[in-house]
Amino acid sequence: MNMKNLGLTDRFIQESTQYSNLFIGRVSSQSKNIYKVLTEHGEMTAEISGKFLYSVKDPSEFPAVGDFVMVDRNDSTKGIGIIHHVLTRKSVFTRKAAGKKEELQVVAANIDTVFICMSLNNDFNLRRLERYLSIAWDSGAIPVVVLTKSDLCTEIEQRLNEVASVAIGVDVYVTTSTSDDGYQALKSYLTNGQTAAFIGSSGVGKSTLINCLLGQTVMDTSGIRNDDKGRHTTTRRELIMIEGTGVVIDTPGMRELGIMSADLTKSFADIDDLAATCKFNDCTHKNEPNCAVQKAIKDGMLSAERLESYRKLIKETKYEGLNSKMIEKEKLNSLFSEMGGIKNAKKFLKEQQKKKRR
Template identity: 70%
Template structure:
């Protein structure tokens, strides 16, 4: 059985230290998720696994179940004596989450412990700025770094116009333009591959996520489908999969998402322009609708900000639990959530100091 370099696939000292608290269990990483089980990769290779009865009994929400990208503790490293049993999920350093369709409270973890999220959107009828704002808001909230990947540039006649539109909403985000018909149309993505790093490809069906991953791999490992004649994508990837790149980390491929419901989002980053304008409003609790001396409404009058973007901001804010809060209140709410179960204003202060230090750099 081949030995797996666990550090290449993202295992860090923090995960190892947390795992050391538990006896007689082994560290693995979830590579695939099925209806009734998982595949887990350990230092001795991949094995099928299921969660323990105790784990199942203690789980309170869908998001607590293992997800692709999670580091978990299993009772074995090969399945010669049957499936592995998952006993614990180690603390996630990041997670891309969405609201479960048709459910108002439950959260689905699309991918866990990711460093970079490639938000893929094709430069044809899939192109949609409002949807991109939604993806960016969730991506920033995940604690991973978003990168926008515009695919199928060969099908677009007005790339410069589209790029200007994306630049108007994607502050501080790298934007890559790719094509699958050229051998070097994907090379801009290669610089993000690195030992120990995890990349996740996210986007609608048929935008070319699997094609890009195949190009990076240099082989056709994943099935792909073109967008149909009506420009709607076919579902090719039907489950999340973690793919190992030798000495270059891992990539998570995800199914196309028709719906992207928001539970939590970081609007202060995805709408940094509105946040900056809001700081100049006369009233700190300005709703940017009818108050006097509103800098946001002034920006619309001056055609610096579009009405569509402001309406998108209101819509996303309403969908999240932060409706009615300004950016300072949102930050406070997030800190309260983060440290509620950790007993810790002490930890909160440490977090704030660290954040301030990072801003100064």
């Protein structure tokens, strides 16, 4: 198996040299505490080591589909492999774990593109799309919107205009299971070992798209029920290689998408740009004079629903009362919390740069 086609980069190879007598693999699926890991010699079953289990401080640190891991063997001839380390993720799509307070669930790791799939029938929901985009931008991957089931929609142009109003700076594609015109364009994102994750509600056609890209029926498919709720055909995350190109990750449908971290400066760039021209820097866009955001709503350039969605996500991500610069600072402080915040992190980086010059 060509590991480069599996997404292995020089950066992961370099990091792997820290661990002697171990081999690189990539997690392709997980079922409870058992993992499937792809190595240069094929797929094998693995579990995490006792030491790893003891050292984990947060569930999001456990191996997830898409992770590159260091294992004690590279084939299954001598039994189950043992995962000792997870290599540093270059990107990670997460959501708030269902039923858990302040706990992250890793949906997919080390992805280059997030295909956000939404059907053009009654599943169509701009507010949900805004949530997906906010998390996708925050993941470190590039979001792409894929609108499915165009054959079931009679207002495609109107829907596209609505999507364009919230998917700012994002590529948008229209697909249907009755034609291959749409999905063919997605292949350009899967060259040279690139990894794409398919995200969306149940029944929107993620598995159908993957089957089209594979050129064969590998994933079970099912439509949306009469009550417009999708059937869960994908029950777990799974990484699949597309021969000669890249990797796709199929994910179970998510009817709820709890957010703990999001990049609102990109997903709501229009509101951010308008806010910069408000009279007051700390404008709440409610009753202040000369509010550019409220003026845009009055002039029909911005919907009140989009502003309300923005406020809701700010509250959910605990960024309430902060402007865009303050939000970025808050995210950096959270990122470097173990180092004592962004000030200590900057100090650490400066010291490291001085050592390199010596």
